[in-house]
Amino acid sequence: MAVGTWILGTGGGGSPYLNLLNIRELYATGRRVTLKDPMTLPDDALVAVLSSQGAPLIGQERLADSAMALKPLRIMEEYLGRKFDALMPVEIGGGNGLHAIMVAAATGLPAIDADAMGRAYPEAQMTSFAVANLQCYPLAISDIRDNEVVIPKAHSWKWMERVSRKVCTEFGSQASTCKAPRSGKEVRDHGILYTCNKAISLGKAVLKARQKHTNPVDAILDECQGSRIFTGKVTDVERRTTGGFLRGRTVLEGLGKNTKEKFNLDFQNEFSVGSLNGEAIVMTPDLICVVDSISGEGIGTESIRYGQRVDVLVLPAPEIFLSPRGLELVGPRAFGFDFDYRSYFKD
């Protein structure tokens, strides 16, 4: 699953390695995770939506910790006066996909096989729940000390993002959150379903290909009905911090059948737009995944480096983001681009 979530992270979400170690430690003490089909959820079941918010750099020094990750879930239960029946990740991509699984192992609560992004996105309003205009509050956020904050109400999803990001920054740019709780019915109707299993099968396919010495990148494409759009070497990476995000651009020079071609990748934490010889040909909400050409391992926007040989893949976007409201929240314009979404797959 860790291999799969790192690919589905489309460059963001942080490496899942430390979450994976935590889960192994919990399994060694006899804890187990039950993955639950969202269709079996009762309408009125109470589901926690979990994430770790912050800079991946901080996560490298403040190791993922299952005891800290479950704190906001307990704070939220106290605030609501009701126990959760299950939990789910807000995003399947990167470390956050495994963050929820780690809390499931620590608490014994079942993990729902769903998320709200089908990938990773940088901002809290970029979820299927926001697309569906569900309620954005309350939210619980805590740090490794005894600092705890509940945001009982926010004007909108965007305001919730702004306020919670300020809190996270004060906490040392890393915090655990429990987002607005969802009912079983809301998860079924507006969640992106079966993404945990998608990550697991994707990871299995990659590992199997590596073992059999077949091409792991082809395995990803087969598994996710995606396309390879470019093969090349990283020749430049430009990064800048604006508005609390890692923004920038990567330039690739073509190899193989892309020889003499150039590919640009723009990112805001995650890869958002890819341009071939200057023309934008692939864009959010389609998933732009950059993977190591040989191992099929995902590559993050913080770790992509000069000289790496990579394949750029595109995987189809979750259906819910293709609606007008979806594209308003996660289409290219939401990332500051002056053009409308064009699907790579419907050309």
Next chain:
Amino acid sequence: MNQRIGIDVGGTNTDAVLVDANGVVGAIKSPTTADVISGVRQALTELINSVGPSARQVDSAMIGTTHFVNAVVQRKGLNKIAALRVTLPGSASLPPLVDWPKDLAKVVNGGSYYISGGNEFDGQPVVPLDEDAVVKAAQSIRNSGITSVGITASFSPLSSACEDRVAEIIANECPGIRITCSHALGRIGLLERENATLLNAALLDLAANTTDAFRKALDDVGITAPLYITLNDGTVTSAELARKFPVYCFASGPTNSMRGAAFLSGLDDAIVCDVGGTTADIGCLVNGFPREANNVVEVGGVRTLFRMPDLISIGIGGGTIVRESPLSVGPESVGFRLLKEARVFGGSQLTLTDVAVASGLMDVGDKTLVSDIPETLIADALAMAHQKISVTVDQIKTDSQDVPMIAVGGGAPLIPEKIPGISVVHRVPFHGVANAVGAAIAQISGEADQVFQDFTRDDALAAALEIAVENAVKSGADRQSIKTIEMEDLPIAYLPGHAIRARVRVVGDIATSTEDS
């Protein structure tokens, strides 16, 4: 350049060379011995015999060794350690040694202690350091009889004060104890930095014994020059520093051979193919130094952030086994038994050395013993070896233009003349002792890796450069000769203000006398 001796203590051979401004003066290959010291003494004696007693007057002696990495791989000669982690209330669910191979962890584990304290990304304390807890841990360590401690606090590369204070308390409570602080081993990434710290702490007994043995071998043959040990990145450190930081000496073998290849060929940018007895290691020289691996590097199964050359190793070497019908070349090898088992040496196993001798590429052993090998088999086996090398060269290359290649190692004749993407294959004299040559010409490095807040990008890089230069001078580099070989910056997402992580690495020649400051 003044006169230097370079020694490479490998698994099979100990090579020694004498190098001066004009190039290689003399070279010797001698078998490695189990006690290391007698093999080094033997190699030095032969070198002195070959070039004359003036070899005793060298300015410095540099030794590269795989001894430390072999100790970790074989779990031999390691001492027990105590781990102090200063990160509470955070990072508690993943204990020190968490992702180590179980058998290795068992050999070194002498107890873990968690202390409240550590830093935020801006150097501020997470919570105040719990000094009482440090004193209690120190007492427990003293009672347990452990003599080596590794201390790791969060974000210590940005502010060492917390680790320094913990070290001070431990030193007071446990007189004579050896302490490794993680900030001295650089780089952000708590778990990987802690791994390096603990590996280092576990190697201190061996490091002391080995450097003493090297020094004694030099003294025994009458060489009084200062002793340097080569590091993973193609630079050296004094024997005193290597005693404290043996982890830095881990992967010096491949690095030395690539640096040696650069020196012997006069090229700074090229692909290097080093064909040994068991494997061919193919890497990329950039500005005279090996290109480093992008990802986390595992040593003996432990994840670290060491600077390691980006190499691909394939099973093509002098001892590689060749089989007929169906034809196969490697990856199995007769290894160090080559001198007994290969056909040209009277054995019965067909190896690539036999193929090379039969085809006239090499001249070792008895050529008549391989005269019966069919010509088609020779041609097919060589073609298969050439094909494997070509495929790997294409994987390691990051330049779409044709680039030159330097062929080194005892098995260099196995490298074909024509490889797709390679403009020319350079054959160099002394190719068989390239790693000892690499040791002899090593320089001194300095690094800075820090987060700067509210600096412009240029100011942050300039500040990092200044720190890196000072670190290099402190390690013994000549200030005038210092060159920058790496500079990168990474703006940090989510942090307020303009936060930039800047990393700079510089190298310089060894200073002939200590700098006045």
